[in-house]
Amino acid sequence: MNASSNVIDLRSDTVTRPTAAMRDAMMAADVGDDVFGDDPSVNALQEQIAGMLGFEAALFVPTGTQSNLCAILAHCQRGDEYIVGQQAHCYRWEGGGAAVFGSVQPQPLNHQPDGTLALEDIEAAIKPDDAHFARTRLLALENTLGGKLLPFAYVQKATELARRKGLARHLDGARLFNAATAQAAGTDADVRSEARRIAECFDSVSVCFSKGLGAPVGSALCGSSELIARAHRIRKMAGGGMRQAGVLAAAASHALAHHIDRLAQDHELARRLADGLAGIPQLRVEAPQTNLLFVDLEGEARHRSPELLAHLKQNGVLATGLYRLRFATHLDVDANGIDRAIGAIRSFFRA
Numbered sequence: 001m002n003a004s005s006n007v008i009d010l011r012s013d014t015v016t017r018p019t020a021a022m023r024d025a026m027m028a029a030d031v032g033d034d035v036f037g038d039d040p041s042v043n044a045l046q047e048q049i050a051g052m053l054g055f056e057a058a059l060f061v062p063t064g065t066q067s068n069l070c071a072i073l074a075h076c077q078r079g080d081e082y083i084v085g086q087q088a089h090c091y092r093w094e095g096g097g098a099a100v101f102g103s104v105q106p107q108p109l110n111h112q113p114d115g116t117l118a119l120e121d122i123e124a125a126i127k128p129d130d131a132h133f134a135r136t137r138l139l140a141l142e143n144t145l146g147g148k149l150l151p152f153a154y155v156q157k158a159t160e161l162a163r164r165k166g167l168a169r170h171l172d173g174a175r176l177f178n179a180a181t182a183q184a185a186g187t188d189a190d191v192r193s194e195a196r197r198i199a200e201c202f203d204s205v206s207v208c209f210s211k212g213l214g215a216p217v218g219s220a221l222c223g224s225s226e227l228i229a230r231a232h233r234i235r236k237m238a239g240g241g242m243r244q245a246g247v248l249a250a251a252a253s254h255a256l257a258h259h260i261d262r263l264a265q266d267h268e269l270a271r272r273l274a275d276g277l278a279g280i281p282q283l284r285v286e287a288p289q290t291n292l293l294f295v296d297l298e299g300e301a302r303h304r305s306p307e308l309l310a311h312l313k314q315n316g317v318l319a320t321g322l323y324r325l326r327f328a329t330h331l332d333v334d335a336n337g338i339d340r341a342i343g344a345i346r347s348f349f350r351a
């Protein structure tokens, strides 16, 4: 919890403030003009993340939205299309950017309950080479999706199908390290090697430093040197060419060095919250796999989420409820905060 406030902010894992050690790293960053390729901290971060995930190159971008946009526009031309899930960020939550800026059409598919896109649905959505159709060029997956880990065997099969059909594969891995943490849990595997195993199934991967990793700003797009050269031009066009961005890159490098192993604690706190809400009859609590907990109000309580959110706010607990109630755990909450949130939610239903 940030020292300046007593609020338990569970709205998102983007609300974290840089730690003192991260601020020190930012202060100490060696910088230059990155539009000239001169910023040593940006260059070091790009090499670091590309190397970690097994790619030739990477591009530091201000946001995950811009990273996905650069990826889709680097893979596709006007009149091409990408296959994507209905709930995917790069379809539903980015203002239709690929269509607006790139004239690239999405082909959204419904998700299976585990967040996957059925292989038969993917295959059926690939258009024949015919003048009637957009050219199907890309499969875009997201992991984690809504806090769910895509089963690794599925990721392998779906990306292999796409490869066989001549499609490029993009992963929106905003929370790739949460996925890797969940995938490594209960095995001997290392989180970093799991992240790399997932990433290597794709031609491009976007990761966010500003989510669970706790950096204030920034994402990276990883891919081949050729793809990243195209993405670099698109980033400039999108207004994402930053100058002494090394102060931000230094925060991201610090996060990669110090904040990956602790993601398991966030997952543990999400489980603690889920356990603490068990047995409240008005709630259906979805067992969390990572750091996001989704809760639905049931029966007569169905329409009470605005009221519940207002009650929580009065009690110093923030959450969101755009579709379902969502609680995100992160570096700035601890077990005490989670217990306070449990108490505040329980008190609402006792009243």
Ligand SMILES: *Cc1c(COP(=O)(O)O)cnc(C)c1O
Residues within 6 Å of the ligand: 062, 063, 064, 065, 066, 068, 089, 090, 142, 172, 174, 175, 208, 210, 211, 219
């Ligand atoms: C947060 C997020 C992004 C990017 O978000 P920005 O706010 O643009 O950084 C992309 N994909 C997913 C899955 C996300 O959760």
